[in-house]
Structure formats: structure tokens, C-alpha cells
Amino acid sequence: MTVDVHLAAGQERSLADDVHDGLTRPFKELPPKHFYDAHGSELFDLICEQPEYYPTRTELRILRTRGAELMEGVDELVELGSGATTKARILLEAGQAARYIPVDVSETVVRAAADELADLDVDVHGVVGDIERHLDRLPAPSGRRAVAFLGGTIGNFPPGSRRRFLRLIGSLLAPGDRLLLGTDLVKDPAIIEAAYNDAAGVTAEFNRNVLAVVNRELGGDFDLGAFEHVAFFDRRREWVEMRLRALEPQVVTIGALGLEVDFAHREELRTEISAKFTSERIAADLAAAGLTLRKLATDPRGWFAVTVAERA
Template sequence: MEPAGTLSRVFVHNYLEEAADSSLADDVLDGLTRPFKELPPKHFYDEVGADLFDQVCDEPEYYPTRTERAILQERAAEIVELTGAAELVELGSGTAAKTRILLQAMADAGTLQRYVPFDVTEGMVRDVAAELTQEHPELTVHGIVGDFERHLEHIPAPDGPRIVAFLGGTLGNFIPGSRRRFLRQLADVLRPQDYLLLGTDLVKDPAIIEAAYNDAAGISAAFNRNVLHVINRELDADFEPDAFEHFAFFDREREWIEMRLRASRKMTVNVRALNLVIDFAPREEMRTEISTKFTPERLAEDLEASGLELAELLTDAEKMFSLTLARPAPG
């Protein structure tokens, strides 16, 4: 039970409801009727998927989470001093595991006022809000349950200097044109005194990247197949997840990792909620995620093309991952 007083500091608004089913239905209808089948990665993250991803992040092969966390631990106070942030908006907030480092730095600096977690899972948003308001008596939480590609306009008006955080390398899930379009949308959310904090994975030895998405424990495979469980549950489909093989590979030309599911045999899938029948040939592949790996030059070009300017680029010692602070370009 939450202590008295915390409920008055927590506000959660759900903008998904039936729209979530509509988004999934639209993506399945569009993506699985193409000659090359694909699904967007945002549908990985139901409660089971979020838990599986947390497990992936703990695997020794998966370097992005630990390197991003290390940068935050080393540079959080510097980020807060540079930005003067009183408020943190986090897109794809999940369990807020890394963000707590920033929130603590803001509390230590005496600037912490509000946290705005933005996620597709209402239960997770509420749980995080309850935990954080207990940890920080000065904190107000305004949770948004929504799809950040469609609901950015619901971010509340700022209470003070603001950081909008988009961590974990999620920006890399967008193809280049969509990536710049989304960055432009984020630029529109920022005032001149606000900052965007981006977590981006950097180009490196392809063997290191591929190992991160093909962990020996098989958790990445379970995470990948979970999207089929989501479709089965939400759209009354009859995918056999165990009949699909997980694999991930680094595309050296495009400098991104692709996760795919490969049908182990010929099969026919019924998606009854859509009155849709999908045929898979033996070994036919379906793409479920891309994750672009950046160079500093590519990142700077994307920011400039989106009306943003690079303020600070922070990396770990081995230059595996980066945190980038950007702000609206003048004029």
C-alpha cells in the first residue's frame, strides 16, 4: 500500500486504451502482408517482453545497458549542472533503472521537481511512479501511457528547465528518414532552455554487436519470439512461436543490426481478429527490429537536419556507446 501523500503527487493518463489494439492491428496488417514481412519493435514490450528485455540487459554479451549506465554514473552530476534541469521526461521509460541515476543527481543538486515517464505499459508506469515518489518526497510524477510516435503532444507543459531523455539506443530502431522525422518532432517539444538526452550505440567490431543480440542463454530469442505471443493474445492469432528461429546479424553496409524470425517449416497462420491468413514458406524470414549503430559524424548530421545542435557528446572509455546532449538550434 502506498504511504499517505504519495498518491497526490502521482498523475497517470492513458492515451492508448483501444488505440493500442488498433496500432498493433494496423502494423500486423501492413507488415505481414508485404513481400518481405516485418513488424515494428515497439510491440515487443508487453509486461512479459519488458521483463525479458531486463534479463537481456543483464547478460554478459549485452554491453549497451552497462556502458550507458556507466556513463550516467560518471557524468550525471555534470549533465544536471550543464542543463539546470528541474524536470525529466523519459520516452520508453520502462523500469526507469538508469534514469534513477539522473533523478538522484537532480535531487542532490536541489533542482528535482517532476518526472514524466512515457511508456506503453500502464502497470509499469504506476509502479515506477509509486517507487520514485517514496524515494524522493519532493518529486511529482506525471505518467503518460502512450506510443511516443503518436502521443508526444500529451507531454505536459514544463514546470522548469527540462531534459527529454531517449535512452537505450532506441533511436536506432528508426530507419534514417523516420529517424530524422522523429527527431524533428522532439525538437518541437523543446524550448530554447531545454535539452534532449540521447543514448546511441556506436559502430564497433561486428562480432561484439552480433553477440549482444544472440546471447548464449537464449533470452534474446525468447524476447524476439514474444512478439508472436503478443499477436496471438491481442489479435486472436495462432502463431507457433517455438516454430520460429531467432537470429540477428550486422549489416555492414547500413551499419545496423537486424533481428529476424525464421519459419522452421511451411505454415499458415490465422489472425482471426483481422480475418487475415498469412502463409510462411520454409525458412521464410520476418524482420522484427533494426538497430542502427552510429558514428559521431552521422549523429551530428541527423541532429543538424532535425533543427538540433550538439551540445555535448559523452562516451565510455572504450567508445562503445554515447550519451548526447542536444538543444534546439538557434534561429
Template sequence: MKPTLSPAPTVRSYLDEGAGSSLANDVLDGLTRPFKELPPKHFYDAVGADLFDRICEQPEYYPTRAEREILQLRSGDIARITGAAELVELGSGTAAKTRVLLDALRDAGTLRRYVPFDVTEGMVRDVAAALLDEYPGLEVEGIVGDFERHLQHVPPSVPGRPRIVAFLGGTIGNFIPGSRREFLASLGELLSDGDHLLLGTDLVKDPAVLEAAYDDAAGVTAAFNRNVLHVLNRELDADFEPDAFDHFAFFDREHEWIEMRLRAQRRMVVPIRGLGMEVAFEAREEVRTEISAKFTPERLEADLAASGLELVEILTDPQQRFALSLSRRA
């Protein structure tokens, strides 16, 4: 019997000149506010992606391990509940954790197509090629884009082939509540009858555990945080001194989210020549670079309901540190 041949993968890029202006607009908007901030999506250049991989290896950073543990324990249940033939993954990266779910769908005999969606073209192409070797017969249709701007390019679902749209890693916590519900509603628009959203969310827990996860003893998260200033220097011809900013992370008990900030060590004026501007910092002035919301089951269900989604099931690791939820259009 001849082996099943996979069709050649397709990878389509929707990043254009607008991608560069996205950084410029975010910096112009964020660094001219009374309280300065930058969105976390600009962490992830090649150096930032490598640093984040190292963060995931630090003993303090539990979310990646906890999420992988849930997938290892419950992927068979996810395959049974969804009957999914297709997996669309936003922020797919190297698809390391995803292979556990792909294995479960393959073993259930339903797997047909995988759609990795990531901002890094080389990574999408590498993953597409690797998966064709690992999963004979699998259709791979990669998308290179920003999931906040290019969701409309996700291919339509195929009638009779249920899909999972996966947004893992707790990235949904980077959105403030109003934007979070708006984005969840846009994910719901990718779902047809019989489709499911698989969402990764970090859970509320001891603040000391949370703060340690974002301020590891080895200083990897600190380097990751400062790297955004290297990105601005390179892409916008800025003149930041990253070592003149201290990394600072804390749990905001009122909002139940982690905030990461960069704190200026002294007064300074930083030229950003690509924008034709200068930005002044007072000593100890802070720039917020990330929020990472932590969830209770009640908050998760409320956010989904407000976004037109119905919670089907919540799956947690044995220590109840992290959750994967399945939901569908209400």
C-alpha cells in the same frame, strides 16, 4: 522542521481503442508485404518486458551497462550543463538508470518535476509512487501512451525551469533513417530555449561484438524475439507456432545496423482470425522484427542537424561502446 511533502502524483492514460488497432494495422501492413516485417514496439507485453530485463543481464549485452556507466560518471556534468529542473523520460520503464540522473539534479538543487512516459500503466504508477518516497517534494506527472502517437500530451515546460527530454537505451536506433529524423524533429518540438535532449545511441564497433549482443548464448534474446508471435496469438487470435521459427540476428555492414529476424523452419499457412486472413510462409522465409542502428559521431550530428537540433556534447563510456548526447534546438 516538518519534512517536505510531495504532491500526489498524477498519471494520465492516452491509450484507447486505437492501441489495439495499432497492432492490427501493423500486422496487416507488415505481413502482407513482399518482405515481411513487424515493428519492435510489439515485443513489450509483460512477458517481453521481463525477457528484456533478462537480456540486459546477459554478459554479451553491453548497452545497458555502458549507458549506466556514463550516467554514473557524468550525471553531475549533465546537471551542470543543463541546469535542469525537470526530466521528461520517454520509455521510462522502471526508471532504474534514471535515478542516477535524478540524484544529480537533486544534489544540484534544481530538481522539481519528473515526467515518466511509458506504454505500461502499472509500471508508470509504480514508479510514480516509488519516486515520491525517494525524492521528497518531487512533482511526478506520469503519461501512459505510445511515444510515436502521444507526444503532444507531454505537459508544457514551465518558464524559468529548464527541462531535459531523455530518450535512452538506444531506442532511436529502431527507426529507419527518414523516420528517425522525423521523430527527432518531434522531440525538438518539446524543447524551449534552455532545454536539452538527452539521447542514448549505440556506437559502431566490431560486428562480432554487436551480433553476440543480439544472440546471447543463453537464448534469452531468441525467446524475446519469438515472444512477438505469442503476442499475435493472444491479441489477434492467430495460430503461430513460435518454436517453428528460428531467431536470427546479423550486422548489416552497408547500413550499419543490426537486424533481428524470425526464420520459418518449414512451409506453413498461419491463420490470423482477428484480421480474417491467413499468412503463408515458405521454408526459410524471414520476418524482420527489429533494426537497431549503430552510430558514428558524424552520423549522430548529421541526424540531429537535419532534425533542427544542435549537438552540444557527446559523452561516452571509457570503452567508447555507447554514447549519450546533449543537444538543443538550433
């Protein structure tokens, strides 16, 4: 296995910049990528097991039933924000790809990929980096490439940023290459909201964990118990917003930044948006990024989609 590391001190700098920028805005927010420290990743795996959380199960069903079709003619699989290798294994077993390139901010996750896929005849070339900053560091392609960005993570980007990121992915594709894009689809708002408000409270703990990351990495003194989890579906924008609501007026200190942050009673801090898509929106976003929709694979209920796109 080969591993290229492109983070080191840059990761901490990114967190510091994001926290300073986000907590000094009139409407406070933090980017969702900072949920995923070791504990946050464990919590997200647990979220995926909750009965209310349909996206992961539904996407896996699509990959299992349509994997051979999605991977036809592909020589190497690049997975952005790879995490666990569950989805990669399904795709690699369904096709003939000889190389797998997991890209993740966690070196532990990237190195584990080789062990988890050791029974497959696949070369693993891992990249430890931020998918928004280090995609130009990927190894040169070894044949026809499929770039997978799954899990509905594209929905965490606001519309303008989403199209810029899709354009960046498009720059990785040569003629004959493809993008495999996982998108959660618009459906009954009650089904969507339940997925982000599980009865066991796992998503609430996951949401508050971003405050623990700030405390640990930047010397913050957030009281996690002083914030409650809020998640709702914005019907006009067709996205979920996750927020943390202050239960009382308070002042939070971020020691490493020399920053004091005031929270009013019931003031909210946005931690995630998760856009839901229609086929028309997917096609429009792809077209704006110079990509063409070739195939839309969905489950029987039409709750989730895995899209195949190519450079226009």
C-alpha cells in the same frame, strides 16, 4: 502522482494496423515496439543481465559518471519509453529536477514510477501513451526541461523515420531545454552480434515473444517453435537486423483480421533493426531534425554515447 492516459482502444488498433500492414508486405516485418508486453519486458530485463549484452551496463556507467553534467540546470526530466526507473533515478539524484514525467505505453509501468521514486523529493506526472503519437499531450513544462530518450532505442527507427522522430522531440524543447539521447556506437561486429545472440537464448525467446503477442491479442495461431531466431550486423548499413525464420512452409491465421499469411521454408520476418552510430551520423541526424549537438559523453572504450542536444 498524476497520470494522464491516452491509449485505451487505440493501442489495440495500432497493433492490428501494424500486423496487417507488416504481414502483407513482400518482405514481412513487425515493429519492435510490440515486443514489450509484460512478459517481453521481463525478458528484456533479463537480456540486460546477459554477459554479452553491453549497451545497458555501458550507458548506466556514463549516466553515473556524467549525470551531474547532463542534468545541470534542469528543472524537469521527461523520459520517453521510460520502463524501469533505474536511469531516471541516477539522473534525478545527480541533478536538481523537481518533476519527473515518465512516458510509456504501460500504465502499470508509469504508476510504478511514483512508488519506486518515493524516497526522492520529486513530483511524478506520468503519461500513458505511444511516444510516436502522443507527445503533444505532455503536461506544460514547469521550467527548463530535459527530454531523455535512452537505451539506444533511436536506432530502432529507419533513417527517415529517425529524423522525423527527432524533429518531433525537438518540438518539445524551448530555448535552454535539452535532449539526452542514448546511442550505441559502431564497433567490432563480433561484439555487436554477440549482444543479440546470447548463449542463454534469452534474446531468441524475446524475439519469438512478438508472435505470442499477436496470438493473444489478435487471435493468431503462430507456432513459436516453428520459427528460429536470426540476428546479424549489416556492415553496409551499420545496423543489426533481428528476424524470425520459418523452419517449414506454413500458413498462419490471424483471426481478428480475417487474414491468412503464407510462409515459405526459411522465409524471414524482420522484427527489429538497431542502428549503430558514429559521432558524425549523430550530428547529421540531429542537424536534419533542427537540433545542434552540444556534448557527446562516452565510456572509455567508446562503445556507447549519451548526447546532449538543443534546438538549433
